[in-house]
Amino acid sequence: MKLQVALDTLTLDECVHLLEEIRGDTDIAEVGTPFIIEEGMRPVRELKKRFPELEILADAKIMDAGEYEAEKCFSAGADIVTVLGAANDATIEGVVRAAKRYGKKVMADMIEVSDLEKRAGEIDGLGVDYICVHTAWDVQNTGKNPLDDLITVNKVLKKAQSAVAGGVKLSTAEPIAKEHPSVVVVGGGIIHAQNRKETAGKIKEILRRGASCE
Amino acid sequence: MKLQVALDTLTLDECVHLLEEIRGDTDIAEVGTPFIIEEGMRPVRELKKRFPELEILADAKIMDAGEYEAEKCFSAGADIVTVLGAANDATIEGVVRAAKRYGKKVMADMIEVSDLEKRAGEIDGLGVDYICVHTAWDVQNTGKNPLDDLITVNKVLKKAQSAVAGGVKLSTAEPIAKEHPSVVVVGGGIIHAQNRKETAGKIKEILRRGASCE
Numbered sequence: 001m002k003l004q005v006a007l008d009t010l011t012l013d014e015c016v017h018l019l020e021e022i023r024g025d026t027d028i029a030e031v032g033t034p035f036i037i038e039e040g041m042r043p044v045r046e047l048k049k050r051f052p053e054l055e056i057l058a059d060a061k062i063m064d065a066g067e068y069e070a071e072k073c074f075s076a077g078a079d080i081v082t083v084l085g086a087a088n089d090a091t092i093e094g095v096v097r098a099a100k101r102y103g104k105k106v107m108a109d110m111i112e113v114s115d116l117e118k119r120a121g122e123i124d125g126l127g128v129d130y131i132c133v134h135t136a137w138d139v140q141n142t143g144k145n146p147l148d149d150l151i152t153v154n155k156v157l158k159k160a161q162s163a164v165a166g167g168v169k170l171s172t173a174e175p176i177a178k179e180h181p182s183v184v185v186v187g188g189g190i191i192h193a194q195n196r197k198e199t200a201g202k203i204k205e206i207l208r209r210g211a212s213c214e
Numbered sequence: 215m216k217l218q219v220a221l222d223t224l225t226l227d228e229c230v231h232l233l234e235e236i237r238g239d240t241d242i243a244e245v246g247t248p249f250i251i252e253e254g255m256r257p258v259r260e261l262k263k264r265f266p267e268l269e270i271l272a273d274a275k276i277m278d279a280g281e282y283e284a285e286k287c288f289s290a291g292a293d294i295v296t297v298l299g300a301a302n303d304a305t306i307e308g309v310v311r312a313a314k315r316y317g318k319k320v321m322a323d324m325i326e327v328s329d330l331e332k333r334a335g336e337i338d339g340l341g342v343d344y345i346c347v348h349t350a351w352d353v354q355n356t357g358k359n360p361l362d363d364l365i366t367v368n369k370v371l372k373k374a375q376s377a378v379a380g381g382v383k384l385s386t387a388e389p390i391a392k393e394h395p396s397v398v399v400v401g402g403g404i405i406h407a408q409n410r411k412e413t414a415g416k417i418k419e420i421l422r423r424g425a426s427c428e
Contacts, residue, residue: 008279034283037274040254060251063275063298064325064350065222069248084277086300088326090352111278112302136278138304 001177001207003200004057006165006187008032012043018191019051022200028080028183030057041076048077055079061109063087066094074102082132085110085119089126096127105129107163107183111136116149120156128160130183135166145172150179173203177210215391215421217414218271220379220401222246226257232405233265236414242294242397244271255290262291269293275323277301280308288316294343299324299333303340310341319343321377321397325350330363334370342374344397349380359386364393387417391424 005026007015019029029051031043036058048056058078062069066083073081083095085108092108099106107130113119120131133149146166153162161182168176169189176184184207186200193199219240221229233243243265245257250272262270272292276283280297287295297309299322306322313320321344327333334345347363360380367376375396382390383403390398398421400414407413 009282033277034279034286036251036254037272037283038254038286040250040252040256042254058251061275061277063247063277063300064352065248066352068223069251072248072252084300086277086298086326088350088353091350094352112300136302136305138278138280138308139302 001181001210002027002183003204003207004028004030004163004165004183004185005190005200006030006032006059006185007043007191008034008187010035010191012039012046015043015047016050018196019047019054021197022190025197025200025204026054028055028057030059030185031078032187033059033061036060041072044073044076044078057082057107059109061111062091062095064091066091067098068094070095070098070106074098074104078104080105080107080129082107082109083128084108085113085123085131089122092123092126092128099129100127107132108160109134109165110149110153117152117156120153124157124160130163131157131160132163132165132183132185134164137166140167147172147175147179150176150181154179154181170199170203173206177206180210215395215424216241216269216397217418217421218242218244218377218379218397218399219404219414220244220246220273220399221257221405222248222401224249224405226253226260229257229261230264232410233261233268235411236404239411239414239418240268242269242271244273244399245292246401247273247275250274255286258287258290258292271296271321273323275325276305276309278305280305281312282308284309284312284320288312288318292318294319294321296321296323296346297342298322299327299337299345303336306337306340306342313343314341321346322374323348323379324363324367331366331370334367338371338374344377345371345374346377346379346397346399348378351380354381361386361389361393364390364395368393368395384413384417387420391420394424
């Protein structure tokens, strides 16, 4: 199980500082959507250069022009690009084509997909690497969390691996790890922790233990 | 009826050149999603500075963290920001809150929304300024076009104004203008035209004539 740290609300310097602090416990550094809206592909290029040992995920949440937009991310150095599960199949297939050309990966973000089970099954056949259940940030205060969605998707997937995002933190990592997603995304749960290094280490340890039981 | 020119596949210099060429016939300059993915808010800042007489639309296609992401666009100088119709109501409401704070506007992009009539009706009550029917670029080669969707949405809207995007060009502008959307978005239909100035002028003239019949 990989730990993906979502870098959403930090400046590039703060990201570099955080990634240095939690070195060894992170597998994937996510350049978050607001970060891309602000800075484009610059953080992808910079983080790839500074942290060649990490996979860099560009959370572009592609909704159209799949091949064209994904190409921009992969050519900047992204190892993984996100496409929305709500996008048309043709868009997802375009992102997959671009990924294959670069030997890189695609994560479908299932945020706000209404029939999760049905759509996960459809997307599983389109060649994406990960299908990520995702509780929107804007609804996390309603108490919704992505664990049930993870269980739903895990029953459906035959080819893609599952990933999980949306308010995951140290206190909720254990039950999630028991469902064995391939990637667990944590943002505020690490960024806003009192001791970020210790928290990232503990979460990574929970994922390691979960993986060892597989 | 306003003409919005979608700047998707050009460099910033090429955009400036095009906008100078078609000056007087354009109302809204759209900084397209791939452009934002590549460069972030830089083109929004630059175009706002160079063309203060135009409205600048940031096609961020926001799907989560509505208020936070929209704030980034408005603070960079965007006059209009897009949010996906597929997003959660809470996200759309967040974008609307940010817009009100800046005295700016919100366009909901209905791309890939399955029950267009129902969702347009719901979003109409959330305070957005425009609801834009949008045939995805990735499916335009199937012959699908947004005219029928425009007719559907126009029947539903009570507060928001309609907009239309997705492969509109000189040869298809007339029937669209007859439905009186408030904004007509044209990308490749102008960018790839042999004579871009003449084409933009002719499309704008069709929209002017349509508007005068209202």
